[in-house]
Amino acid sequence: MLDELAHIGRDLSTNGYVRDAWSAADLELREWFRGEAAKRGLDLREDRNGNLWAWWGDPSREPGVVTGSHLDSVRQGGAFDGPLGVVSAFAALDLLRERGVSPGRPLGVACFTDEEGARFGVPCVGSRLLTGVLDPGRALGLTDDEGDTLADVLTRAGRDPRDIGRDDETLATVGAFVELHVEQGRGLAAQDSPVGVAAAIWPHGRWRFDFRGRADHAGTTRLEDRDDPMLPFARVVLAAREAAARRGVVATVGKVRVSPGNANAVPGLVSAWLDARGAAERDVLDLVAELAELGEGADVSEESWTPVVDFDEPLRDRLAALIGAASEGGAPAPILPTGAGHDAGILAAAGVPSAMVFVRNPTGVSHSPHEHAERADCEAGVAALATVLEDLCR
Ligand SMILES: [Zn+2]
Numbered sequence: 233m234l235d236e237l238a239h240i241g242r243d244l245s246t247n248g249y250v251r252d253a254w255s256a257a258d259l260e261l262r263e264w265f266r267g268e269a270a271k272r273g274l275d276l277r278e279d280r281n282g283n284l285w286a287w288w289g290d291p292s293r294e295p296g297v298v299t300g301s302h303l304d305s306v307r308q309g310g311a312f313d314g315p316l317g318v319v320s321a322f323a324a325l326d327l328l329r330e331r332g333v334s335p336g337r338p339l340g341v342a343c344f345t346d347e348e349g350a351r352f353g354v355p356c357v358g359s360r361l362l363t364g365v366l367d368p369g370r371a372l373g374l375t376d377d378e379g380d381t382l383a384d385v386l387t388r389a390g391r392d393p394r395d396i397g398r399d400d401e402t403l404a405t406v407g408a409f410v411e412l413h414v415e416q417g418r419g420l421a422a423q424d425s426p427v428g429v430a431a432a433i434w435p436h437g438r439w440r441f442d443f444r445g446r447a448d449h450a451g452t453t454r455l456e457d458r459d460d461p462m463l464p465f466a467r468v469v470l471a472a473r474e475a476a477a478r479r480g481v482v483a484t485v486g487k488v489r490v491s492p493g494n495a496n497a498v499p500g501l502v503s504a505w506l507d508a509r510g511a512a513e514r515d516v517l518d519l520v521a522e523l524a525e526l527g528e529g530a531d532v533s534e535e536s537w538t539p540v541v542d543f544d545e546p547l548r549d550r551l552a553a554l555i556g557a558a559s560e561g562g563a564p565a566p567i568l569p570t571g572a573g574h575d576a577g578i579l580a581a582a583g584v585p586s587a588m589v590f591v592r593n594p595t596g597v598s599h600s601p602h603e604h605a606e607r608a609d610c611e612a613g614v615a616a617l618a619t620v621l622e623d624l625c626r
Contacts, residue, residue: 234311234312234316234610236264237311237319238311240257240260241255241257241260243308246308248307248309248310249310250350251303251305251350252304253348253351254346254385258303261303261304262284262303264303265284265303265318265343268286272288274341275290279399279402280402281358281396281397282386282396283344285298285341285342285405286340286341286342287338288325288335288339288340290338291338293338294338294407295406296337296340296405297338297339297625298339298340298342298409298410299320299321299324299339299340300317300321300340300341300342301315301316301317301321301344301347301575302317302344303315303343304345304346304347305348308600308601309348309603310601310603312598312603313348314347316414317411317413318341320610320613320614320617321342325339325341327614327615328618328622331618333622333625335621335625335626336625336626337407339621339625344358345357346358347574347575349438349536351376351385352382353374354366355438355536356577359575359578360578361397361399362398362402363403363579363581365578365582368396368397372386372396408547408584408586408624409579409587410576410588410624411574411587411588411589412588412613413589413590414591414598415428415590415592416571416596416598416599417571417593419568419590420568421594425566426591427555427590427591427609427616428566428589428592429552429587429588429590430548430567430569430588430590432542432570433540433570433573433574434540435510435512435539435540436538437520437536438505438506438534438536439508439532439533439535440503440506440533441468441506441530441532442501442502442503442533443461443530444461444500444531445458445459445461445500445501446458447498447499447500449497458498460498460499462498464526464528465502465530468485468526468530471522471523472484472523479510480511481508481510481512481519482571483507483508483519484508485504485505485506488503488504489502489503506520513539513540538577538578538581541580541581542580543576543580543587544580544586544587547585547587551587551589552567554616554619554620555589555616555620574588576588589620591609591610591612592605593605594606
């Protein structure tokens with residue numbers, strides 16, 4: 233299945249993937265998902281927020297067990313972040329059928345919309361809207377680099393923007409959620425284990441810093457007459473690194489927009505996006521406050537903030553024990569924290585018992601074309617997921 237997806241949204245000059253939400257690539261991936269659901273005779277539903285659900289059994293009678301992930305990517309991302317969880321969900325379902333398992337509860341495969349936030353800057357839009365933590369009015373007004381709003385983009389994709397928002401009917405169908413994901417670190421590689429279970433998701437957020445100055449000629453404007461916003465921007469970037477190291481968190485400025493953006497002009501405006509995460513909320517928020525103060529009058533706006541998410545402990549321990557018991561040594565699978573946000577974290581925060589299964593990533597590299605998981609480890613992930621689903625659906 234990953235091979236079938238390999239060409240979609242691929243940038244041949246870098247081998248990276250560009251699969252923005254609601255782009256042509258995303259629409260093709262959504263079609264593929266519908267096709268896989270149809271092949272298996274699953275009942276496909278698209279909820280009010282564009283999330284896709286393929287059901288084996290009817291969840292309107294009794295909440296089901298759901299597994300899946302997302303198909304969109306960061307820009308220049310890898311092949312595994314997201315798609316591995318979706319294809320493993322279908323593969324685990326196939327494995328259960330091969331084994332002649334008939335689940336006692338409905339089993340669903342989910343594909344969440346716009347998990348990465350590559351286009352509109354806010355991650356997990358599909359699950360945040362579903363659970364009501366993202367205001368529909370705010371979501372519809374988000375703009376992409378072309379100046380199109382989410383409302384424009386949804387309309388063009390044939391959806392009614394007025395539909396989006398908290399969806400209790402859909403939420404009621406989800407009794408539990410298990411998301412399989414490629415690990416975005418080297419925790420499993422270090423422990424020599426192909427599969428592990430998530431403990432918690434670090435608190436994380438994105439902030440936009442707008443540094444304002446005065447655009448001017450790069451040749452004729454004397455240095456002392458300039459109001460150049462690039463200088464405080466540069467100071468904040470360097471300070472972010474230093475402060476993050478000092479506070480034991482991570483901070484990244486990965487996106488910047490310079491206006492007017494001419495090589496021969498002093499900029500008038502520099503907009504930069506800070507992503508900050510860490511084990512303790514206080515440390516992350518203090519870091520942002522420190523940088524805002526250093527930014528010399530920069531306008532700082534919070535684009536997203538997700539508090540720490542501890543996954544359901546009994547569910548987590550049960551998964552680790554089950555996966556361990558089915559493995560060679562029989563010891564429980566490793567339990568690891570993660571600095572990456574996921575739809576499973578959004579659902580967990582909304583009170584849905586949720587868990588994550590990680591598949592080893594030999595280099596730990598993610599959000600990059602170099603992201604990788606060995607085939608044997610992906611197969612171990614599918615087997616682990618099938619074991620877990622069989623138990624939860626009993
Ligand atoms: Zn992901």
